Amino acid sequence: xxxxxxxxxxxxxxxxxxxxxxxxxxxxxxxxxxxxxxxxxxxxxxxxxxxxxxxxxxxxxxxxxxxxxxxxxxxxxxxxxxxxxxxxxxxxxxxxxxxxxxxxxxxxxxxxxxxxxxxxxxxxxxxxxxxxxxxxxxxxxxxxxxxxxxxxxxxxxxxxxxxxxxxxxxxxxxxxxxxxxxxxxxxxxxxxxxxxxxxxxxxxxxxxxxxxxxxxxxxxxxxxxxxxxxxxxxxxxxxxxxxxxxxxxxxxxxxxxxxx
Amino acid sequence: xxxxxxxxxxxxxxxxxxxxxxxxxxxxxxxxxxxxxxxxxxxxxxxxxxxxxxxxxxxxxxxxxxxxxxxxxxxxxxxxxxxxxxxxxxxxxxxxxxxxxxxxxxxxxxxxxxxxxxxxxxxxxxxxxxxxxxxxxxxxxxxxxxxxxxxxxxxxxxxxxxxxxxxxxxxxxxxxxxxxxxxxxxxxxxxxxxxxxxxxxxxxxxxxxxxxxxxxxxxxxxxxxxxxxxxxxxxxxxxxxxxxxxxxxxxxxxxxxxxxxxxxxxxxxxxxxxxxxxxxxxxxxxxxxxxxx
Numbered sequence: 102x103x104x105x106x107x108x109x110x111x112x113x114x115x116x117x118x119x120x121x122x123x124x125x126x127x128x129x130x131x132x133x134x135x136x137x138x139x140x141x142x143x144x145x146x147x148x149x150x151x152x153x154x155x156x157x158x159x160x161x162x163x164x165x166x167x168x169x170x171x172x173x174x175x176x177x178x179x180x181x182x183x184x185x186x187x188x189x190x191x192x193x194x195x196x197x198x199x200x201x202x203x204x205x206x207x208x209x210x211x212x213x214x215x216x217x218x219x220x221x222x223x224x225x226x227x228x229x230x231x232x233x234x235x236x237x238x239x240x241x242x243x244x245x246x247x248x249x250x251x252x253x254x255x256x257x258x259x260x261x262x263x264x265x266x267x268x269x270x271x272x273x274x275x276x277x278x279x280x281x282x283x284x285x286x287x288x289x290x291x292x293x294x295x296x297x298x299x300x301x302x303x304x305x306x307x308x309x310x311x312x313x314x315x316x317x318x319x320x321x322x323x324x325x326x327x328x329x330x331x332x333x334x335x336x337x338x339x340x341x342x343x344x345x346x347x348x349x350x351x352x353x354x355x356x357x358x359x360x361x
Numbered sequence: 362x363x364x365x366x367x368x369x370x371x372x373x374x375x376x377x378x379x380x381x382x383x384x385x386x387x388x389x390x391x392x393x394x395x396x397x398x399x400x401x402x403x404x405x406x407x408x409x410x411x412x413x414x415x416x417x418x419x420x421x422x423x424x425x426x427x428x429x430x431x432x433x434x435x436x437x438x439x440x441x442x443x444x445x446x447x448x449x450x451x452x453x454x455x456x457x458x459x460x461x462x463x464x465x466x467x468x469x470x471x472x473x474x475x476x477x478x479x480x481x482x483x484x485x486x487x488x489x490x491x492x493x494x495x496x497x498x499x500x501x502x503x504x505x506x507x508x509x510x511x512x513x514x515x516x517x518x519x520x521x522x523x524x525x526x527x528x529x530x531x532x533x534x535x536x537x538x539x540x541x542x543x544x545x546x547x548x549x550x551x552x553x554x555x556x557x558x559x560x561x562x563x564x565x566x567x568x569x570x571x572x573x574x575x576x577x578x579x580x581x582x583x584x585x586x587x588x589x590x591x592x593x594x595x596x597x598x599x600x601x602x603x604x605x606x607x608x609x610x611x612x613x614x615x616x617x618x619x620x621x622x623x624x625x626x627x628x629x630x631x632x633x634x635x636x637x638x639x640x641x642x643x644x645x646x647x648x649x650x651x652x653x654x
Binding site: 198209 | 454458
């Protein structure tokens with residue numbers, strides 16, 4: 102038994118000669134993403150009876166600076182699905198490229214079968230898990246919205262760890278704390294989602310975005326929203342939050358004793 | 362071909378005393394034996410069609426596609442040695458993919474034709490390779506609207522120079538034909554393969570230069586031309602394969618796709634009708650062609 106941990110798992114020096122560790126070293130250090138730089142905040146989505154509604158605001162923050170105010174974080178893929186990206190924007194761009202290439206290559210050798218949301222989610226989840234296993238994660242939390250292979254509404258999440266889950270409503274980041282409870286009131290289970298109308302779904306999403314704008318310091322009132330049904334995708338990228346309630350603010354004075 | 366038999370035709374990339382590369386000219390002979398393929402540039406799209414000779418009744422109808430998609434918006438087809446055609450399409454896809462990787466946008470039809478022209482020309486430079494035994498047609502629609510580049514987020518400033526000149530139109534249809542020598546030209550209508558002479562004669566009648574032919578008429582004309590060109594080759598059965606690319610407002614939304622079955626069937630019905638109608642004309646025509654060839 103050798104008591105030097107650096108020798109563990111390596112050939113014995115007394116038999117094989119000194120260990121050649123040169124392959125362990127590159128001329129340059131490995132460069133891995135250790136922290137996201139330009140970031141997008143929450144993505145929220147809810148299933149309804151005919152499909153899925155998904156939304157995210159158009160802000161990309163640079164730390165606490167609201168640096169880019171016209172960034173579209175909902176992206177259409179394969180004419181069948183919308184992916185909402187939260188987290189690092191450069192990694193979002195990388196994934197966008199990867200998914201576009203995937204779609205083009207898939208079309209080369211398949212006759213008439215396009216990728217559905219379920220396929221894209223599987224692909225993304227594996228990509229995320231592969232990268233975190235290399236200790237070089239893609240710093241995103243994404244929601245994949247669309248239809249599955251039976252044309253049923255599909256909504257699932259995948260994040261930088263490769264963790265995946267699915268639910269009738271989903272939200273990333275801040276939305277998981279503020280929007281998810283509101284959405285869950287509407288669709289506590291799959292059963293409820295199969296009865297939900299498009300209007301209530303859209304209203305719920307807009308209400309949730311408003312709550313997020315009130316309380317999330319990295320959010321913005323300009324947003325994108327997409328509705329995915331069997332008939333296709335309706336993506337609106339330049340929406341603005343309406344009916345905010347600020348009238349009460351005038352009446353607030355001080356923190357206790359101040360009267361005017 | 363006075364220099365034939367004097368040794369100048371034994372190796373690729375060798376000049377004959379009168380400045381020709383015989384190996385390339387022999388490759389053209391291989392093209393002249395292949396099934397006819399054509400391309401037509403229309404007002405609002407491009408059509409590709411190919412006569413697929415059925416070599417066995419055991420081949421599955423509708424399978425073994427000869428027209429390939431490159432990226433989303435370009436189609437390629439070739440006449441001549443089929444495996445050379447496959448190599449061509451594979452290379453075209455690699456070029457389109459590498460273009461995307463570098464420029465973050467889809468390759469234009471003209472740029473792909475240029476890349477593939479260069480690639481074929483490389484195969485006339487060395488004695489260690491042989492020229493491509495195909496003449497290929499590349500057809501595409503370059504989007505005239507602002508397409509977001511891959512992974513683009515947001516947009517540029519709303520004021521100031523957007524890099525585009527006012528009054529100038531961008532995008533539109535592209536049609537190119539590349540020969541084994543690597544030379545390529547843009548065409549209004551292109552034809553190659555066994556029935557090219559008949560097909561060319563028919564294409565010339567269409568007045569494509571005026572840019573008035575609609576895409577749907579183009580589909581019908583293409584079917585008619587392939588049927589007519591097949592008259593030279595009547596002893597063999599054939600199958601018509603046809604694809605199209607329309608403008609963004611058209612039926613394919615700027616993508617290269619197979620012509621849907623109902624439209625293809627209708628085009629074939631019209632083509633057969635036209636062929637029966639002018640059967641007498643036709644016999645004399647094909648004889649003319651034989652005399653020319």
